[in-house]
Amino acid sequence: MLDRLVLSDDICIQINEYSSQCLPEEACGLISGIGGQALAFLPIANDLHSPNAFRMDPQEQLYALLWIESQSLEMTAVFHSHPNGPEIPSATDIAEFFYPGTLSVIWTPVSLRAFDIHKTDFIEIPLEFEEASN
Numbered sequence: 001m002l003d004r005l006v007l008s009d010d011i012c013i014q015i016n017e018y019s020s021q022c023l024p025e026e027a028c029g030l031i032s033g034i035g036g037q038a039l040a041f042l043p044i045a046n047d048l049h050s051p052n053a054f055r056m057d058p059q060e061q062l063y064a065l066l067w068i069e070s071q072s073l074e075m076t077a078v079f080h081s082h083p084n085g086p087e088i089p090s091a092t093d094i095a096e097f098f099y100p101g102t103l104s105v106i107w108t109p110v111s112l113r114a115f116d117i118h119k120t121d122f123i124e125i126p127l128e129f130e131e132a133s134n
Contacts, residue, residue: 001116002036002116002125003036003125004127004128005031005036005105005125005127005128006127007038007127008129008130011038011040011041012129014041015105015107016107018041019107022081022083024083025048025049026053026081026082026083027054027080027081027107028043028054028055028056028078029041029042029079029080030061030065030075030079031076032068032071032075032076033076038076040071042068044060045057045060046080051083054080075099077102077104077105078097078099078102079104079106080104080107081107082106082108085108087106087113088113089117094117094120094122097117103125104117113127114127
């Protein structure tokens with residue numbers, strides 16, 4: 001399991017802009033990379049159109065997974081937002097998380113955090129932020 005996740009400024013900006021555009025609904029998507037280094041953010045439509053829940057559009061999720069594979073990357077994290085909090089995984093997030101070995105990244109209007117979700121619990125994983133190299 002990953003012990004940290006490194007996000008570039010560019011990916012953080014993409015996550016923030018997409019999450020803000022989706023308000024008041026939850027945003028969702030995938031983060032791909034190699035090991036703990038995130039290299040791409042792939043936004044996916046929320047089929048539930050809800051401010052309190054998400055379900056990724058299955059066709060968009062499939063395309064995202066195929067793109068990740070075509071780039072020889074890994075699915076590093078499942079991303080979603082909590083527009084009204086909490087800043088940690090909800091009971092539903094934990095119960096419906098079916099991606100062992102993958103992190104859960106949660107955006108709120110005041111934070112961006114990563115978690116390793118296990119069957120009934122979670123632990124926070126440090127996020128590291130790096131400036132994009134020009």
